[in-house]
Amino acid sequence: MMWSWIPSNAGLIRQYTLDNAYLGIVPALLGLVISVPLGIACVRWRWLYPPVLSATSILYALPSLALFIVLIPYTGLTDTTVIIPLTLFSLCILLPNVVDGLRSVPGPVRQAATAMGFGPLRRLVQVELPIAVPLVIAGLRIAVVSSISLASVGQLMGIYSLGYFFIDGYQRDFPTEIVVGLVLIIALALVCDVLLVGARRLLTPWQPRRARRGNRRVLRGRAVLEVPEVAA
Amino acid sequence: MSFLSYAWGWLRAPVQWHGSDGIPIRILQHLGYTGLSLLIAALIAVPLGILIGHTGRGALLVVNVANAWRAIPTLGLLVLAVITLGFSPLAWLIPLVVLAIPPILVNAYEGVAGVDPEIRDAAQGMGMTPWQQVLKVEVPVALPLIMLGLRTGAIFVVATATIAAEIGLGGLGRYIIDGLASNNYGEVAGGAALVVVLALVVQVVFVGLRRLVVPAGLRKQERPT
Numbered sequence: 051m052m053w054s055w056i057p058s059n060a061g062l063i064r065q066y067t068l069d070n071a072y073l074g075i076v077p078a079l080l081g082l083v084i085s086v087p088l089g090i091a092c093v094r095w096r097w098l099y100p101p102v103l104s105a106t107s108i109l110y111a112l113p114s115l116a117l118f119i120v121l122i123p124y125t126g127l128t129d130t131t132v133i134i135p136l137t138l139f140s141l142c143i144l145l146p147n148v149v150d151g152l153r154s155v156p157g158p159v160r161q162a163a164t165a166m167g168f169g170p171l172r173r174l175v176q177v178e179l180p181i182a183v184p185l186v187i188a189g190l191r192i193a194v195v196s197s198i199s200l201a202s203v204g205q206l207m208g209i210y211s212l213g214y215f216f217i218d219g220y221q222r223d224f225p226t227e228i229v230v231g232l233v234l235i236i237a238l239a240l241v242c243d244v245l246l247v248g249a250r251r252l253l254t255p256w257q258p259r260r261a262r263r264g265n266r267r268v269l270r271g272r273a274v275l276e277v278p279e280v281a282a
Numbered sequence: 283m284s285f286l287s288y289a290w291g292w293l294r295a296p297v298q299w300h301g302s303d304g305i306p307i308r309i310l311q312h313l314g315y316t317g318l319s320l321l322i323a324a325l326i327a328v329p330l331g332i333l334i335g336h337t338g339r340g341a342l343l344v345v346n347v348a349n350a351w352r353a354i355p356t357l358g359l360l361v362l363a364v365i366t367l368g369f370s371p372l373a374w375l376i377p378l379v380v381l382a383i384p385p386i387l388v389n390a391y392e393g394v395a396g397v398d399p400e401i402r403d404a405a406q407g408m409g410m411t412p413w414q415q416v417l418k419v420e421v422p423v424a425l426p427l428i429m430l431g432l433r434t435g436a437i438f439v440v441a442t443a444t445i446a447a448e449i450g451l452g453g454l455g456r457y458i459i460d461g462l463a464s465n466n467y468g469e470v471a472g473g474a475a476l477v478v479v480l481a482l483v484v485q486v487v488f489v490g491l492r493r494l495v496v497p498a499g500l501r502k503q504e505r506p507t
Binding site for chain 2: 108110111112113114115116119120121122123124192195196198199200202203205206207212213215216217219220223224225228229231232235236239240
């Protein structure tokens with residue numbers, strides 16, 4: 051490691067960290083914005099879910115680099131070329147969690163809401179969606195971490211991110227640069243992950259602060275199991 | 283021109299289909315890297331996952347490592363491996379194996395750990411030895427998840443092997459990286475189309491494989507994935 055490289059390139063490091071954060075966070079949020087209404091529709095019309103789920107799992111298996119390339123003729127070498135595939139991946143991760151989250155609302159809770167005079171929309175917004183929040187955020191954590199990491203692949207086509215340090219460090223045979231890129235991407239992912247855990251605590255104050263062991267296992271387990279992992 | 287017309291224009295040229303850098307050779311190379319990495323990863327991760335699931339030791343570590351694993355940028359790991367290890371097969375084999383282990387390990391672990399305790403009790407009550415319990419009861423019940431882990435690992439390796447062309451590996455990624463370097467979008471598109479088809483074929487093979495190995499009694503419970 052050549053530590054002096056870091057301060058002398060602080061400007062570049064900051065710039066590419068911000069670029070990478072943008073390319074990682076925007077797709078996860080767009081994925082959320084699409085998957086919530088789509089998930090609601092899949093719960094409302096049950097027949098819709100199996101085909102949509104199959105389509106997402108097929109899509110999810112495609113290498114990100116190939117998807118970026120498919121888009122080049124349409125969106126050129128812009129951020130959009132990276133953001134669209136990563137949004138689709140995020141959608142694939144989030145949709146099962148949104149659907150499972152909404153389905154996890156206990157029947158009696160739903161009936162109680164109806165009995166209190168809640169219409170379908172109000173019940174959805176004030177009762178069902180809040181109950182689904184922990185699972186949705188579990189999915190969002192995976193989506194944002196994966197997107198931040200995958201955004202660096204866009205560098206192969208010249209779309210700037212922390213991946214720049216991988217390519218440049220490789221061409222110059224300079225490990226320090228590569229290690230800095232690796233550490234920053236992992237750190238960026240970790241920061242977003244911690245922020246989302248914080249957001250979940252704020253949004254679901256009724257949950258015990260430290261989820262009981264059993265509870266936690268179920269949540270984690272679902273997130274790990276039902277979502278096929280992101281392909282690079 | 284659209285992506286497909288570029289890809290098609292490149293793919294139908296007979297010159298792509300012959301010689302040492304022709305498409306058939308590149309596909310075989312790609313499958314070779316994928317198969318070897320996946321085999322090594324499976325030999326390490328499946329027994330380990332079963333062991334951890336059976337004993338319950340180290341479970342928390344497995345789950346946490348698997349979560350952190352997603353944050354590792356594969357491109358970074360590949361270039362770091364090649365400049366520290368030089369251009370030896372280990373330079374791509376180590377990252378591919380390392381990256382394929384977590385999904386296989388976690389799913390094997392979750393599969394075995396998630397076996398219904400009553401089934402476990404029944405196996406014990408029938409006088410099965412611990413080895414018999416693992417091999418005849420826990421592993422068959424966990425097979426759907428073990429297969430899901432292998433499929434996920436395979437998808438991941440196919441994709442990462444594509445990127446590994448950047449560090450000089452053969453396979454289908456060659457067309458993409460070389461085409462990008464020489465500004466030949468036809469070649470890039472053709473390579474990408476082949477990678478997409480290969481990824482889909484690998485998926486279909488694993489879906490078929492799962493049908494083949496998962497015991498009939500368990501198939502009904504399978505979730506559509």
